[in-house]
Amino acid sequence: MSSNTVSLNDAEHSAQLPLVEGTLGPACIDIAELYKDTGHFTYDPGFAATAACKSAITYIDGDKGVLLYRGYPIEQLAEKSSFLEVAYLLLEGELPGAAQFGAFEDQVTHHTMMHEAVKNFLHGFHYDAHPMAMLCASIASLSAFYHDTNDNGDPAQRKLAAIRLIAKMPTLAAAAYRYSIGWPIRYPRNNLEYVTRFLHMLFEVPSEPLNLNPVAAKALDLLFILHADHEQNASTSTVRMVGSTGANPYASVAAGIAALWGPAHGGANEAVLKMLAEIGDAKNVDKAVARAKDKDSGFRLMGFGHRVYKNFDPRAKIIREMTHKVLGELGVSDPLLDVALKLEEAALKDDYFISHKLYPNVDFYSGIIYKALKIPTSMFTVMFAIARTAGWIAHWIEQHETRDARIGRPRQVYTGAVQRDYVGMEKR
Numbered sequence: 002m003s004s005n006t007v008s009l010n011d012a013e014h015s016a017q018l019p020l021v022e023g024t025l026g027p028a029c030i031d032i033a034e035l036y037k038d039t040g041h042f043t044y045d046p047g048f049a050a051t052a053a054c055k056s057a058i059t060y061i062d063g064d065k066g067v068l069l070y071r072g073y074p075i076e077q078l079a080e081k082s083s084f085l086e087v088a089y090l091l092l093e094g095e096l097p098g099a100a101q102f103g104a105f106e107d108q109v110t111h112h113t114m115m116h117e118a119v120k121n122f123l124h125g126f127h128y129d130a131h132p133m134a135m136l137c138a139s140i141a142s143l144s145a146f147y148h149d150t151n152d153n154g155d156p157a158q159r160k161l162a163a164i165r166l167i168a169k170m171p172t173l174a175a176a177a178y179r180y181s182i183g184w185p186i187r188y189p190r191n192n193l194e195y196v197t198r199f200l201h202m203l204f205e206v207p208s209e210p211l212n213l214n215p216v217a218a219k220a221l222d223l224l225f226i227l228h229a230d231h232e233q234n235a236s237t238s239t240v241r242m243v244g245s246t247g248a249n250p251y252a253s254v255a256a257g258i259a260a261l262w263g264p265a266h267g268g269a270n271e272a273v274l275k276m277l278a279e280i281g282d283a284k285n286v287d288k289a290v291a292r293a294k295d296k297d298s299g300f301r302l303m304g305f306g307h308r309v310y311k312n313f314d315p316r317a318k319i320i321r322e323m324t325h326k327v328l329g330e331l332g333v334s335d336p337l338l339d340v341a342l343k344l345e346e347a348a349l350k351d352d353y354f355i356s357h358k359l360y361p362n363v364d365f366y367s368g369i370i371y372k373a374l375k376i377p378t379s380m381f382t383v384m385f386a387i388a389r390t391a392g393w394i395a396h397w398i399e400q401h402e403t404r405d406a407r408i409g410r411p412r413q414v415y416t417g418a419v420q421r422d423y424v425g426m427e428k429r
């Protein structure tokens with residue numbers, strides 16, 4: 002093996018596979034020519050060791066617990082930035098100057114309205130529809146409203162679609178929630194900034210002004226920063242897969258929302274709260290831990306484990322500290338927090354969780370904060386979707402700027418019947 006190739010040999014073939022280097026992280030073996038050279042595919046279910054693209058947006062070192070957006074550590078962004086600035090950073094690659102940020106904020110603010118017909122669309126849902134179902138469908142429906150941003154080859158249209166998605170996601174999310182509880186939809190107010198505007202759309206009733214605690218807006222802004230991107234996670238990979246076919250940005254992001262919904266991904270925050278409520282009391286924690294270790298139980302500790310982080314999730318560390326602060330500042334005491342703390346303590350000293358490198362992930366604590374902010378459980382994953390929209394659309398744009406982008410088309414190990422002849426029904 003030379004320094005920049007890896008050789009792979011079987012009885013009949015020998016292939017020299019080039020190594021692809023990034024700016025950080027391990028080099029990857031380029032296997033694009035492997036089938037041609039050797040007649041073999043590679044097998045990697047769940048993409049545990051496969052890079053599907055080159056990306057300059059987010060970097061994760063799972064062993065060291067490092068997360069960088071465009072090179073900036075998540076800890077610094079969490080402390081000093083805002084969600085909208087982070088969205089700009091993810092999209093543009095650099096932190097904005099004051100004028101650039103002002104222009105970006107202005108554009109986002111002036112694209113927050115939704116077409117009135119989208120309201121009719123939402124009203125077609127049954128009153129108890131899950132807000133993720135409504136969000137996924139209504140974001141996909143935007144494809145039908147904005148034909149002017151469906152030319153993926155035009156950078157200006159791509160940018161306009163990004164602005165629209167970041168701007169309208171909170172409007173649609175709040176509308177979905179209000180429809181489900183029978184409140185009139187609240188229009189976005191342009192004199193408020195992004196997160197505060199969203200909280201007003203979510204909670205303000207026509208009969209009285211909303212007294213919003215600034216702690217709530219600050220906490221939600223921080224949660225949005227932490228959830229804004231996470232390189233090639235399941236939902237972002239889905240956005241890229243759908244985007245690779247040339248599908249429009251709204252359809253691609255709607256697919257990302259669908260992927261996020263599952264409890265193994267963004268649906269975990271909702272699942273964590275349900276699990277903590279089921280455990281109910283700190284004294285039941287040991288039983289829950291024992292059940293999670295029993296493979297036959299089919300039960301996992303929600304909010305624990307991560308495909309990439311094998312030491313700690315840096316976002317979970319930030320949220321953990323913040324949870325105590327926010328609950329204290331809002332004057333909320335939540336018995337579920339005691340259950341969560343006991344569960345974390347029990348799992349962190351348990352051999353099974355230690356040997357499997359299972360640590361609390363970002364969503365272990367986020368639900369407790371959402372609950373303290375009076376955000377209903379069914380909206381937790383929607384919160385995640387609002388934040389991750391910035392990352393999804395940044396990846397979708399990056400994909401369309403990449404010269405060597407190809408349609409995503411994995412191969413398989415076929416395990417079905419070998420070729421056989423059709424037998425008429427009378428003989429079966």
Ligand code: ACO
Nearest residue numbers: 264265266267269293301302303304305306307308357362
């Ligand atoms: N509780 C108990 N055991 C677990 C857990 C858990 N939460 N997570 C993983 N394990 C065990 C598995 O049973 C398996 O054990 P084994 O090797 O003895 O068979 C081992 O750890 C590896 O698990 P995999 O499912 O192969 O790990 P993978 O990397 O594919 O999955 C995932 C990662 C999906 C996050 C998993 O840890 C999980 O299901 N966690 C709970 C759901 C959750 O919190 N998801 C949110 C992820 S973060 C995010 O999307 C924002």
